[in-house]
Each structure stands twice: as C-alpha cells, then as structure tokens.
C-alpha cells in the first residue's frame with residue numbers, strides 16, 4: 369500500500385491511496401496508521417507532506433560504483449555513512465532553496481528506506497522486519513562546501529536539502545528498481561538499485577551495529593551516476609519504480 373501524510377481543508381492526516389483518492393485513517397502518522405475511516409479526499413487536492421518526520425536521517429555515500437568514480441573516488445569496501453538533520457526535510461511540493469554560501473548545489477536521486485520499528489543490532493537477513501517501506505529522496509548537496517570542508521555536514525544539511533515523498537510504498541522489493549532523476553524534463557540519472565554496492569540488508573546491519581534506529585527514521589541508500597547542478601527556476605524530479613515521482617522547484 370501507499371501511505372500518504374497530507375493536509376486537506378486545513379486538517380493534517382495520514383491515509384492510504386485507493387486509485388486517485390486517499391482514504392483517511394484514524395492514526396497520527398505512518399507508523400500508527402490506525403483504522404480506515406469513511407472519509408476520503410482526491411489525491412490531486414491533498415497538500416502532501418513529507419511522509420515521515422524522522423528523528424535522524426542516515427545516508428550512505430558512494431554506494432553506486434559509477435557515481436563514486438564520477439567524483440574521483442573508488443567504490444568503498446564497507447559502507448560510508450553520514451547524517452543529515454531532520455531540519456533538512458522538505459515536503460513533496462516544497463521548494464529547494466540554494467543557499468548564498470554555495471555556488472554549486474547538486475541533486476542526488478536516492479531510494480530511501482523508512483524504518484518501522486526500533487532497530488539495534490539487526491542482522492542482514494532480518495532487515496525487512498524493521499522496515500515499514502520505501503520512498504523517494506533527493507540528497508541535495510552543496511558540492512563545493514562538501515569538498516572544501518572534507519566533513520559532509522555543512523554541504524548536506526541546509527534547510528530544504530532533503531525532499532522526501534510523495535508516499536511510503538510498503539509492498540516493494542528494492543532489489544532491482546529503476547531510478548531516474550530529471551531536471552526540467554531532461555533525464556540526468558538513469559540508474560537501477562541492483563547496482564548498489566551494499567544492499568539494504570548490509571546497510572541496516574552496518575548502521576544498527578552503531579546506533580539505534582527509531583520508527584520513522586530514514587536511510588538514504590546512495591545515488592547513481594549522473595549527478596549535476598540545480599539552478600534557480602529548475603524543476604527536479606526523482607522517479608522510482610513502484611513508488612512514484614518526487615517533484616520540487618528550485619529557488
């Protein structure tokens with residue numbers, strides 16, 4: 369099923385897609401969905417919110433060999449992880465704001481894992497038991513600041529640097545999904561999750577050996593090759609097979 373968080377007629381809600389409508393549920397978020405109500409709204413009329421409000425976002429760097437190479441790096445021998453702050457999360461219809469400190473802001477289309485249960489020391493074979501589902505993400509990056517600082521924090525953490533959505537798909541095998549990023553309609557990234565260096569099981573085992581993941585936390589699984597700049601007025605779209613399209617304006 370596809371879970372949406374949305375506002376309609378001023379009322380924030382969570383719901384499940386049924387064709388071109390969202391059936392409102394009684395719960396307060398994707399993890400506590402509650403029961404279906406008799407109320408539904410047209411998907412086109414709903415103001416979509418980021419499908420979760422994570423306590424943290426753990427991102428995997430250089431998880432596609434071709435992308436590692438395009439930035440002059442080798443594919444890593446174990447996952448490289450970094451954090452993005454929850455304050456970077458942007459709603460599906462939100463505008464990515466290029467900060468004055470950066471002359472080079474890049475898109476990175478990525479498959480995002482949404483954690484459904486508290487997770488610590490999860491073995492790679494059990495990874496699916498702690499996952500609620502998957503959504504689309506754009507790991508927006510101030511590339512010049514990332515290179516200058518060496519540390520990833522500043523370049524990855526500006527407000528609006530993490531568009532998430534449009535929904536969480538709970539019934540999805542992430543092993544081989546096409547992932548495309550378009551800027552103003554032109555395809556810039558045309559990848560597939562089967563090219564990930566480390567799969568979801570390895571990533572979750574690696575991260576939960578370090579830190580506890582909480583329901584609603586998000587893991588970004590890395591970006592395929594083809595990353596490039598965003599300019600004022602651009603529209604950037606991340607489309608993942610089986611989930612949908614995440615589309616954001618840039619200012």
Ligand code: MG
Nearest residue numbers: 476507590591
């Ligand atoms: Mg990334």
